[in-house]
Amino acid sequence: MSAQEFYSRWAALYDLVSRRTPGVSRTRARVADALGLELGDTVVEMGCGTGANLERLRDRVGPEGRVVGVDFSPGVLDRAADHVARNGWRNVHLVRGDATHPPIDEADAVLATFVVGMFADPAGVVERWCDLLGPGGRIALLNAARSRRPYGPLVNLPFRGFVRVSTPERRRLETPAHELLDRRVEAGHAALDRRCERVVHEEHALGLLRLAAGRVL
Template sequence: METETAQEFYGRWAGLYDLIARRTPGIPALRRRAAAACQLEPGDTVVEMGCGTGANLPYLREHVGHHGTVVGVDFTGPVLERARELTSEYDNVHVVRGDATQPPLAPEVDDTAVDAVLATFVVGMLDDPAGAVDDWCDLVGPDGNVVLANAARSQEWYAPPVNAVFRAIVILSTPPTTKLRYENEPHLHLDAKIDAAHEHLRTRSAAIADETHVFGVVRLTGARLE
């Protein structure tokens, strides 16, 4: 069997991911918190890397208002179609297809005027998470904000059963899903990528805020850049 590409995998399951992204208990509140962590003001420009089905875009739009700009970038066609449907009523929300590590921006956006970058549940899919964070920080520049939210193993006292469920979810959401044994455990590989991204963001920041959510599984790091 040929290996299914990430675009094919996420495109095929776009409907399910959309449901999970919007209806999982605790996740809508997390998305609101991530949008707030971007420290946006009316009129600002924010770019979401790996916007998926667009679950964060309305929250970001609430913060930038009618005169701000929201850009969502993702590489999967069926996923982006859902994001476009969700945001069709807003003329200042733009959804573009592209790689989060080399993002195209909407024609309406001056790439020297991006105030914040948000990336939720994205860096674990990248080959070089720290390098991507560097690029996002460069896009925003001094005094801008970069916010990361990612799922990794919980460090709470009740972590063992939570992490068992987390491991199963990671395996089911990592293409291909037909393998029963892995040479390198996907959840451990994911942890390493997320640690690298969040730690690198800390090195670029003048001010940092760290939080955990959803039984300690979700790590939220917001940084104002130097």
């Protein structure tokens, strides 16, 4: 099943999980803060899914700012559009498109949560986002990966199962899904390190969530 079919089919469940998973909401607020948004900014969320971050981003850029959500799966975008319409957010726009080659000309900030691990070339995509932003632009990534803490083996076991069932292309993979995810997340975050200054790295939720944020050089 392609990622677009997977996320469209499971959009309702994903919407629930993405908003209600304990600990994740707090980390979503933290990653939105890490972007250092200012009133009037334009922030683009790559792979916005059902829109779990949109309200926080909108709060931070204010009514004069703009929030643009990009995703390629119609099912999740429909859900996100319902949230936007129900709340009457006029400055939140949803675009169906490929986040690896975003259909966006300029922005002040880019956010991507739980997305970079889905890309075959995460470093190349993060580089492209930095190019789109230009010097001074802000970027923040939040991703799940295996915990590196001393008690990691305990929490990584259930995490591996979760990663497997939530990986659309799991049957076609030659590498276990959790290993591939770790590798991609590390590559994406390392690209941010190379391209940015004032870089912040944090771990949350027993070390299963990794945040990286910075300002493009």
